[in-house]
Structure formats: C-alpha cells, structure tokens
Amino acid sequence: MCAIVGVFNIPNASKVAYYALFAMQHRGQEATGISSSDGTRIYTKKRRGLVTDVYAHEGTFEYLKGSMAVGHNRYSTAGSSSVLDAQPISAKYKLGEISVVHNGNLTNKDEVREQLIDEGAIFQSYMDTENIIHLIARSKKDSLQDRIVEAVHQIKGAYCLLIQSRKKMFAIRDRYGVRPFSLGKFKNGGYIIASETCSFDLVGAEFVRDIRPGEMIILEKGEEPKSIQLYEAEPRPCAFEYIYFARPDSVIDGKNVYEKRVEMGRRLAIEAPVEADIVLPVPDSGIAAALGYSEQSGIPFENAIVRNHYVGRTFIEPIQEMRDLKVKLKLSPIRKIIEGKRVIIIDDSLVRGTTSKQIVKMLKNAGATEVHFKLASPPIKHPCRYGIDTPSYEELISANMSEDGIRDLIGADSLSFLSLDGLVESLGRETKYSLVSFDGNYFIK
C-alpha cells in the first residue's frame, strides 16, 4: 500500500506535496520521496523514514524547486529495505526526463520485466514502477503522451500512476479503479491529484471529482485538464480501503469512509446480536464500527481502552518478567469500566489473530465476565494481489481455521464476522467491489 500525490501549477509545489504526503502518512511509513520540476530540470529527494523526518533538512524545499511535483509514501514490505526501492523513480530518456510514482500492483510485472530484460533493459530496483519507465522509454512514439498510452496498454493490474515530465503531468487509473484516486483544485487555478481526499483538506484544495476508472488526465500549463478514457470503466473499488486502510475523513468514489465504517458496525449488530453491557472499540481502528454497533444495538459505547501514542521505533526489549508487554505498551484497559461487565469488543478486521488474543486476555484480566469479539468485515481467506500487503495463506488465520477454532484460540466467549453480503450492503449495492481477500475472485488476471 502506498500514497501518491501530484501537485500542478502552484508556487512551492514540493512543499504542498509535502503536506499532502503528511496527511497520507497512514498509507506508508517506510520511505517517502518527492520529485519537483521547474520546467528545465527535475529535482528528486527520497529516503527511508517518516515525512516529517525525511524533508526536515534545511534547504530541502529550496532544492525541490518549481511549480509542479509528484510524491510518494512507501508502505513497509518484507524483503525490500533499500533506498533504491523508494519512489519517485526519475530517469533521463529520449524525450527528456520523467518522474513516476505508483500505487497498486501490476499482475503481469514478471512477464513484462522478463521481456524488457530480454531486450537489453536493466533494472536497478525490485519495483514494478521501473517497468513502466522502461516501457515509455522503449516506445517509438514521438510524444510522451503516446508513449504512456502504449506503455499502459502493456500492463495489467491495479494501479494509480502519476508521470511528470519537465512541463506536464499525467494521471492514470486502471479500468477497475481498485485504488482511490481523486482530483482537487486550488483557488489560484492549480491542481492536485492524490490517493486520498484527506490530503486536499489539509492543503486547502477543493475536491473536484474522482479520476474515473480507465481514465488518463493530462495537466499542462495554460490549459484546462484534458481527459482521455483509455479503457471502458468497470468499477471495482477495493472494499479494504473502506474497512481499514483509508483515513476516516476521506471520501472514496463518493462515499465517506467514516460513515461506511459506522454502517458496517450497524450491520454487524443486526447480523450478530449478543447480550452485553458495553461496546468497546479497539482504538483507533475499531472506533467508527463500535459506534455503529452501539447505536444499532442500544448497548452503551465506552472508550475504555487507552492507546499510548508515545510508542516509538526504538523500544527497548521488554524484560523477562513482563511478557505480553508489546500490546500492553500500546493499549491499556480501564478496569473500572470493564470490571464485572459483559464486553463486546469491535475491530475492523482479523488477520493473524495474535493481537486479538492478547486483547481478550487483557479484558479478562481487567475483570470482564464475558468477551465477545466482533469484526466489522468478513474473514480474510485470500491474499490481496492488487496492492494491499496482506500476508500469505499460511499466516491468514481465517484461511486455516474455522471460526470456532479461532474463537477458542483467542479465548473469546464468542466471535462474529460481518457477512460478505452485509459488507456489500453496507458499502452500497449500486456498484461491484474488489473483494478478493474475502472471496478469492481474482478478477484481474
């Protein structure tokens, strides 16, 4: 998972991109980068670390000059920790220079890479983004736009792309619109295109519309944004963005994430009622669904697990006498609220089950007489191949155990998931969704 942003025709474009990336930090904490252009040259800075660290060095925004910029936050993925795997990727090629950022996953990347290598291309990273640059560079077309179109027709998968030359910017979203991608506008006439609309609010841009599935938008100075429909749209927005990934204040394809989470909580209350005294969220991810569950069921919501926000990266290993400390460092139950109560605890989803087990234990230790664990999404039985870094089949607990088995393992008195139909009902039946993690229907080959 990643965040991308493009900022066009606004002074200090790199600084605006910086704020947008800050607002989208939740989509990727491993590395971040920005490429700006002042019309004559492309300037790039990328490094491992958080947005607030990477650009903190004095002179950064003086270096990243110009009125256009693209930026990227990289999600931590196993096995790749090199700065070479940070984006944007910038390259000099026949028509000049380009900088590319990408959110998603190309399903035919290995075939494309193999063929490119056969033709003599070299790859300096493991990122599929590098495929795209090569396809553009190797095209025989005379214009960058034509080359991009040709390149895009050779790739498959879920992707949102921003490609910046010294003077233009191109945004492309795959035909299914799996990942979110929206267009915003500044009062002075400049534009912003980003993974999430929460970034627009921070930088003072107005939401215009979503990039359409299959659409390419071209930004050029002195002209209105041009739109070309490269493919017929077959919308399949990713359900997981609503369930967990996106920020609650973002609006994806017309639907507010927070509202949808509350709705999932409501449906969960209808589908899986249980007698209990209080409803608790796993903070912060379960708050909205817990509020919906509470509202629907009439069982009072209590914010009775305190989250410690000082947890840093350099934590000293817990000492021997204090096992299970990892979750306790982050989450602390309020005994006075929990003691002697039948508790419903709500989280957005269940992946490996290790944290859930510790939470159940923590609640029981705090005096809960019953703990009912409820998930505001269906069991995750398949790895996502369209851009979310879910673990493999071996690690997905729902791919390997029955619900009863999981319930026993985590020590809860009951365990319920939202049904697949309930999920679709919550999100709205007027469109199809990418539900691969739940149904294993890999619709992009």
Next chain:
Amino acid sequence: MCAIVGVFNIPNASKVAYYALFAMQHRGQEATGISSSDGTRIYTKKRRGLVTDVYAHEGTFEYLKGSMAVGHNRYSTAGSSSVLDAQPISAKYKLGEISVVHNGNLTNKDEVREQLIDEGAIFQSYMDTENIIHLIARSKKDSLQDRIVEAVHQIKGAYCLLIQSRKKMFAIRDRYGVRPFSLGKFKNGGYIIASETCSFDLVGAEFVRDIRPGEMIILEKGEEPKSIQLYEAEPRPCAFEYIYFARPDSVIDGKNVYEKRVEMGRRLAIEAPVEADIVLPVPDSGIAAALGYSEQSGIPFENAIVRNHYVGRTFIEPIQEMRDLKVKLKLSPIRKIIEGKRVIIIDDSLVRGTTSKQIVKMLKNAGATEVHFKLASPPIKHPCRYGIDTPSYEELISANMSEDGIRDLIGADSLSFLSLDGLVESLGRETKYSLVSFDGNYFIK
C-alpha cells in the same frame, strides 16, 4: 507537572522504572531521568527528550544497575531548558548518597532558598527539589529518616517526594494530597510508588492503596513498608488531574479518571442543554466528556474529528498560502458528518482560546450550521501554584473576558462551562478539592 516513580526490591529496577515512566509520559515530555542503586552506589542517567529516546542507548540499563530506582519525567516549563534542571538530583552528603525526585511545587521555596544561601549553600539549578536535598544535608540528625522529617517540616506546598539512599527509599506526600501518589506491589514482594496507577498496570504491579496525605512511607529490604503520619491529613486532591492531566485509566484517591470525565460531561448536559444534531469531542482530551454529554442528552456522539498522530517535533514551518495550518495538521473534520448539522463540540477546558477559535472555524468550514462550544470544567481564572503549569493572568482568557466576549472571539454560536458546583458534584461531595484555578482560594500559603 511531572511524573515520579520509585521501584523497590525487584531485579532490573531501572528497567521497571523505565516502563512506568513510559506509561506516565503524558505528565512530562521535556526531560527524564532515573537513578538506581545496587546497595553500594547510586547510578544516574538524565537527559532532555522522551522516555523512548533517552534510554535507548545500548548499555543504559546495564549501567543503571541494582534492585531499586527512582525516576522522573519533567514537564516543559518556560525559561528552563538546561539538563541541570532535569531530575533525579543526586548528591553525596554526610551520611552517604541520596537521589531525589519531586512532583509538585513548594510555595515557600524562595524563602527557604534564601536562607540556605545565607548559610553558605550553593544551588546548581532552578528546581525547588534542590532545596530539599540541602535541608537534608544540613540537618544535624543522625539518621536519614530524621533528617527527612526535619526537612519536610521546613517546606510548604504541594509535593510528592521520593528519596532514595543506597539502601532505603522514602515516599512523602503533602498533608493536602494535592498531587496523586499511589503504592503498588509486585508478586515477588517488591514495591512501586508512582504518580499514577496507570503505571502499575503496565509493569504488572497490583494497586495496594494511595499514599495518605501527610504520610511518609519507608521501604527497607527484608522489612514490611513502614508508615509514619507526619501531619494530619486534610485532603484536597487537585480537580485538574481529573479534568485533564491524568490518564483516563488511572484511579486517583479511589476515583477513576475516565468515569469522572464522563460524569462531568453528563452534568454539563444537564446544566447547559442545547438543541443540536451531533456531539463531537475535541480528540483525544474531550472524548469521555462528550460521551457523557451524548448519553445524558440523547444527542448522537460522532467521532468526527480525525487526529493525526504523526505530528512530530521537527515540523517545517507552514508556507505563506496556508495559514491556520497548525491546528489543521493535527485535526481534520469529517465533512460528510458535519455538513448541515448543528454541532456541539466538547473539550475538557479552555485556557487561552486560540485553538478553540480555529476549531470553530474548521467546523464552520466543514458545513456546520451551528457550533456550540462546551467545556467540561469551569472557567480558569487563576494560575495554579500547586504544580500545574497554567499561564499567568494575562494569558488566561477567562480572567480577562466575559463568557459572551469569549464566545464572540472564538466565533461560536454559544459557549458554556460546567459550573464549579457541577464540577464538585461530578467529582463527589464527600471530600474537598484543590480548585484554585477556578476560585482563587490559595489554601496553602
């Protein structure tokens, strides 16, 4: 405001103190320090920075050896940024070595200091803690315990003290018990004494009881804790600990902080009802009170302001085009929830009014038709002199403006505070409280 902790008779005492300080990081972020003793020597490490940073250096806990330790988190106070103003203060004196940590404020510190200086004492910091060490060192009594008693009788104010020699530990709480101070026990027989009980939960200690106002507890190896009542108790716990300062999962003098906050919200709903569509908290400080308000009033609670937890210390100055960015970086409203609604927004207290103004503006920009700002505590009209770092009269908006004036200044449609009586009612009438910030009754001279 600060946090202190003492850990006695447990292996790796400094590491246990470290986790306790981590759990109490909210009470002080400027500096932190730990002194341990292995029975033959006292070892000290203190530095500016967060708990997770200061002790991160390899070898720290090997250096801080021994089965007893005292620790301190220092709150940022204007005008003092030297490492010399960090605690513990350790000193060699006639009977050996001691290490002292202190939470509170001595009201007669200037007189005591002046007299000590007259007698030839030197001061290396601006901390009143240094007074205490000098009083102990200058006593002619033969035992440390007698010296401490003599010293404590010369100081006035609100204080919780932990004094560690190479082999013993002493805990003293002022006769009013203004600041919280509790005793916990480990399964193996060791003890912990700390500002807040939330630290017990993390390190696996059981709450035993609060240190009584006016009490001194003495910990010595191989013996049960001894208790001496130095003064008759005249309890006056600080209301502000319940309102804002303490962590919601802590229990202070028998009362859970979260519950009391919910109760304040309920009373606020009774005292200051208003027709509205939704109740929002200012996250995270207003959440409990907003839940209480919602419950009492029946107006739905919505967690409709997203808090960005990636805000760091090295933030680049917002650029010209984006004023008011400071609050926006931290708080983001969910437009879909707010738009077209009459909004009640709840915070714990109002100090200067600057943030409130930006929040009202943010909510109106997000489409709120009315914004009713409600505070779950009375107007702050006087600076605290008993250990909380409130600003001076000039900066306290309620000391300088009427409620109507404040309402107009922050741009709200209405503004209400919890009444002083309502506050006391919420906290419980069975005891008196320290309410100096609200009523100016400085009961400790």
Next chain:
Amino acid sequence: MCAIVGVFNIPNASKVAYYALFAMQHRGQEATGISSSDGTRIYTKKRRGLVTDVYAHEGTFEYLKGSMAVGHNRYSTAGSSSVLDAQPISAKYKLGEISVVHNGNLTNKDEVREQLIDEGAIFQSYMDTENIIHLIARSKKDSLQDRIVEAVHQIKGAYCLLIQSRKKMFAIRDRYGVRPFSLGKFKNGGYIIASETCSFDLVGAEFVRDIRPGEMIILEKGEEPKSIQLYEAEPRPCAFEYIYFARPDSVIDGKNVYEKRVEMGRRLAIEAPVEADIVLPVPDSGIAAALGYSEQSGIPFENAIVRNHYVGRTFIEPIQEMRDLKVKLKLSPIRKIIEGKRVIIIDDSLVRGTTSKQIVKMLKNAGATEVHFKLASPPIKHPCRYGIDTPSYEELISANMSEDGIRDLIGADSLSFLSLDGLVESLGRETKYSLVSFDGNYFIK
C-alpha cells in the same frame, strides 16, 4: 577522483572491502558503497558519508554477505549530491545481476549515452558508470565476459573497472593505465584488486603486480586468475597521482609515491635555489617534497606549521572580527621558529591560489622576513579530463596569470614551480606520463 576495490574468495569479503576503502578514504569522502555476493544474490549498501560512518550501523556486514565484494569511495564533485550518484551500481539484466564500480572518466560518455537513449535506455544517474551497465545489458553475446569485451570496446577515456556478477569478478584497466590499479593476494588464496596498494597493507594482502594497461583480469572460483590483453598497452600513468593524489605509502606502477615526492623536492632545489634559513612544508601535502628540498639544499627542514586535525564538517561560521579564520583554524605557524627567518615554504601544487595567499600572510605575521613559495609541480594550466576533478580554466590561476602576477597576488617574495622536464626527470624518463594539466596534450580523444 575515486577509489575502487574488489575482493574475491575470502570470508567476510565485505568487511575486507570496508577496510580497503578505509585505507583509500583520501581518494573520496563524499559517498561510499559496497556490493557483495554470496553466489545467489547481490547485496548493496551505499550512502553519502565517510567509510567509518556509512557502515557503522549494526548488521551491515551480516547483510553484505558472501565471499566476494566490490566497493567504491566517491570524490565530492560539484552539482551532484544525490545518493543515486553513489556506486556500486547494481542491476538485474538478461544474464542475471551485476554490480559495477569505476574510477576514471569516459571521454565519449555523452555520445554513448545519447545513442543508448536513442535506443530506449533510461538513465537514473549522471554517472558514466551507468553507460557501461547498459552496454553490457544490450549486448547480444551469450556470456558476460563477451558482453564486457564488447562494451569496453565502445568506451573511451581513462578507466579502471570492476564488474561483479553473482559468481565472477572482472577487472579492466584502460590501454593507457592512467589511473593506478593493482592486484594483491591473500595467504588463503583469495584476491584483492584496488586503486592503491596502501589498501593491501591494511588488510594483510601481498602485492602481486599492477593490472597492465589494456588488460582484463577474470576471477572465478576454483581457477587461477585469467588475463586477457584487450588492447596493446600504451602506458601513460597520471603524474598527479604521484604529485598529490595517492597516499605516500602506495606504490604505483613500480614507483613509491613518497620517494617520488622527495625526488621532486630535490629537483626543485636544483632548479630553483634561493638563500634562506629554513624550509617548511605545507602540512601534510608538502612534507615529502620539503624534505627533499632541504636535503638537496642543505637548508634545515622545520615542521613549523601545526595542523589541527579536529576540523570537522559542522564548523560554526567564523565571527565578523576574525576574517581569514578558515586557514587559521587548520594551520598554525610556530612563531619562535619562523620569527626573523627567511622562509622557504613548499607545497605540492598550486590550483586557485587562495590558500597560498593566506599562508604567506600567516608566515609574515609570524615574523618571517622573506617568504619564498615553491611548488613541487609545474603550473596547472589545463583541466584534467581523465578523472581528476580540477576546476575549469577560469579558476585555474596559472591559466590566467603570469608567475610574477601570482607571486604578487599571494604576497610572496619569490615564487617557483618545478619545470615540466624536472617533473618527468623526477618520475623517471623510462615511460610517458599523463601530463594534461600541465601541457594540455589531451592524448585520449
């Protein structure tokens, strides 16, 4: 200017490369990198900073595993400060993976790059090293060795190359042997190939022989090093390596650098005698030549300028009242030795003249009655294009002023350079040298 090293068939190859790079830190302080191979994969770490910093992170050498490695130190060059411009460059291509390091300068790099770009190649850096990788990747030959030979025949210039695949290592030196490049051997049978022999001494390798101009050496496990003469050798070793760049304990093409510097000092004394009381070196670069001058002239050598080795990178800007501080921070004259004396001051070469001016002033202030500035090399009138980062014509003082003019500008009583003939005489007439900085004879087109 840069340093390169290849280490083959020795356990912990990356750590051996690290020590070799440490010994060659003088050839490049801006960035450093190492690629190792364990036979199945290539591992790379590169970053801006000194050798002792870049690899200091725990786990570095565990990551850089395998029994072969190539490494590089990068010299600071204007206009390029990106980590992307650090070496080695590693790339995946048709036959697998390779890692390349390079010391020198390709004179036809722009033409080659243009043609590669025409064919659809992309470039992610400004380094000519990237050309070489592309040429190898685009070759249609079946073996890496054949591809390298084909690639090398397309490049011109001064170069020493090390190319590592997962299992083999290739070393190539241009036909003129402009830059130094030597082969060493470990007792256990492993090999090292490096820019300077001083690196052999540190890691305990024995010097075997220099790589011959035009030679390619192939290292493969279980086999003796193979040698292929790609071009007929036309030796032209760079005079500047002897004058200034190489470390005094290195032996380049059979000649010890220190001895040659002493010899240049001796010739300078013959060519440019002057009556004086003492001979001083500019430390540390002028020491050997000053010793030679003293020996030949009989005028006593005095080490009367103290060099401060604590000068760091984060120096606070000197305050207003103390201009000229920059040289004074680094160099301090010993007044007692200099006062009332006629002084000969010796440096290795004169580039811009700014430091020399400050040194003359410093010596006069210290009481020198006469200052005779003598350079142990001829006037630099042309920029090097073969790998040394000399400034452009505009900045080279000898390209723009007469010797008399320079003498007046720096305020010396006399100024002398070693003659071009004297330089060649000192180095030995049995071979030709690359003297482009002095005679402008750009023999590689």
Next chain:
Amino acid sequence: MCAIVGVFNIPNASKVAYYALFAMQHRGQEATGISSSDGTRIYTKKRRGLVTDVYAHEGTFEYLKGSMAVGHNRYSTAGSSSVLDAQPISAKYKLGEISVVHNGNLTNKDEVREQLIDEGAIFQSYMDTENIIHLIARSKKDSLQDRIVEAVHQIKGAYCLLIQSRKKMFAIRDRYGVRPFSLGKFKNGGYIIASETCSFDLVGAEFVRDIRPGEMIILEKGEEPKSIQLYEAEPRPCAFEYIYFARPDSVIDGKNVYEKRVEMGRRLAIEAPVEADIVLPVPDSGIAAALGYSEQSGIPFENAIVRNHYVGRTFIEPIQEMRDLKVKLKLSPIRKIIEGKRVIIIDDSLVRGTTSKQIVKMLKNAGATEVHFKLASPPIKHPCRYGIDTPSYEELISANMSEDGIRDLIGADSLSFLSLDGLVESLGRETKYSLVSFDGNYFIK
C-alpha cells in the same frame, strides 16, 4: 588534563571562547562547556563531545550571550562519564552567581570534601572543582574576592582556576605554576586567559605574559587588570607539557614547545648514538624530537610512517583474520623507504609499551634490518598526581621492568631513553621542573 579559557570584555565572548577551546581540543576530548555572562545572568552549555559538535546546534551562541565567558575541555578519565562531571560548574550563592573552570588536581581534595560534607554541604559530581565553589559559598567574607582568597588558602595541589561572577573574572595559578596559564590581550582592550598560547593566535589576541605562580589576576570592566600575589612563587612547570601534552606552537613560561622537543631529540642523539640509516618519527608526537635527533646525528630524517586521520570513534571491530589491526588502521609504514634499512624510531615517551611493540613489528615486517627505539624522555616510573592522567604503577611498564626487559618485550634491537639530566638540560637549568613521573618527588603534599 584539561584546557580552560576566560574571555573578558569582547563582543560575542562565548564565540571567542569556542575558538580558543577548539585550538586546545588536544587537551581534552571528552566533554566541553562554556558559561557566559551578560552582566545580569550567567548562561551555561556543557555536554559530552568534541568542541565542533557540542556547540554546533543553532542558537547556541545567541543563548550564550554577553561580553565575558569561561570555557573548559575535559580530558577523558576512567570511571566518570556523566555530563554532571563536565565544567564549568555554575552555582547561585549568597553574593549572586559564579561559574568556575579548573585545570589541575587538588591533592587535599578528599580532606576538604569530607570537612565540607561534615558541615552539611552536598556534592553533585566527583570533580574537585565543586570543592572550590563550596569554599567560596561558605566563606563569611563580604566580597567575592576575599572569599576566593580564603578558599584558595584551603586548597593544595596543582591548579589553574578561572572564576566568573556576573561582572568580574578571577584567574588564579598555584604557587608552583605546574600547569601553563597565560594572559593575552585583544586590540579592542579585551583580555583572554588560557591554558595555552596557541589559543591566542587563533582568536587574534596578543600574548602579554604568563600568569605568575601564586598570582591572582582580577578583571573588571573599565579597569586595568589587577594582580595580587597570593603566594611567593616557587616555579615548577610540568616537564610533561613540553614532552607531550602541549601543542608545539604554544609557548609555556617563555619556552616554545616545538623548540624544546627538537632539543630533547638532539640531546637524545648525544646521549644515545647508534649506527643507523634513517631516523623515523612516530607521527605526529615524535616528529620534532626526530628532527632534532636527525640534525644532531646526521642520520637522514624520513617521514616514513603515514598516519590515517580518518580514524573515527565508531570503528567496526576488526575481523578475526586481521589481528593487530588497531595500530595498522592508524599507522602505515612506507616499505620502499624502510626495507633493508637500519631504522631509528623516535617517540616522545613510553607508557604501557603496547603500541611500541606493534610499531616495532610493523617496521620489521616492512623490511627494517634493525629497529632502534628511542624515547625523547626518561622512563615514566610514577603516576602524576598534579593533573596528568597517567596510569597506575601496575600499568606503567618502566615501573615494572628493566630497560632490557622492555627492549625484549617490544622486540627492538635497542632501546634508549633520554636521561633525567638530559631532559633538564634540554628544558633549561635556570628553573626547577615538576618531574614526578620520572623521579617520584611529590613536592606538593
């Protein structure tokens, strides 16, 4: 060993102190601190680290405001690594505020400390400097000057002190003048007092005279420096300052350090001649003596050991196959010069013998046929108690072995020391010296 500096009546005094401390970095690398005064308050910054690091933080010199300052560099001493052991020590006392820096060692510090503690004083560090502050604070005299005089009469040992109040500065040197201490003057009328004159040269101050043994100098605005002779002078300057500790460009009590080192080398050549081909220094400490030896003996001086100045603090542990690497990382012999030669190697002094052994081995490995190790000082048989951090009797090789034994241990063909008489002859017979390390005559009880 330490460096101290006081700067009086000059703008940006703290920045001037900073440059002076930079020039005296060789006297102490562990910690550094500066206290400045603007007439109303004293400002202090001190921390572990090099001068160029500790003050590098933006805003340092804005904070350290005022036209007077005292500063200190701390030498690394075993067993004390706390920031609390850094100087200056600043304290508030009856007459206001003072800041103290100290170079030397008080021989009666334990007795004084014990008595102070008996009277109720507390000590926050292990430094004898704290004694002095206490003595001043406890004096009943009405003026700071009288208090200082009274305090100084209670201490014994070798000391140079600088004491700064908000408006005055006092400099005191013990009656023996063991440590160097000199007065300099700025053109604008301000003054500098420092451990070494090399600091004057850097900041543009003129040497005025040495502080006399037993003298107190008082600096006050608008007045000429006042001098009071507290004790009759009985000069005993430390021979080790000339031998090793001071910088060669410093002048101590009228004698230039470099000249004296050359002279010691000359005497060594007279006392301990040997047939050999070349004279080498151990760089950089042995250079001056080696030049003197060469001059006297007529045997050519060769700078044939290269010192690597990139050795940093974070060095990776040498790997198994490369033992003895520690010295090799720092020193590299030039084989071409050494091979087949009879070598005289000169160092300033011999402490533990471990490095010498590795140097002899290194020279033999480089082909030396004979290695004659010569020391330009007598055998060190006693620990210094007057301020130099020599090791204990157990570690001093000359306290435990005969010269023949040492020669065999380090593997040299011969070993010679300068005689005690030769040392005195070199330094000048017109005064007595502190020679405790050599003769064990601890003249200060």
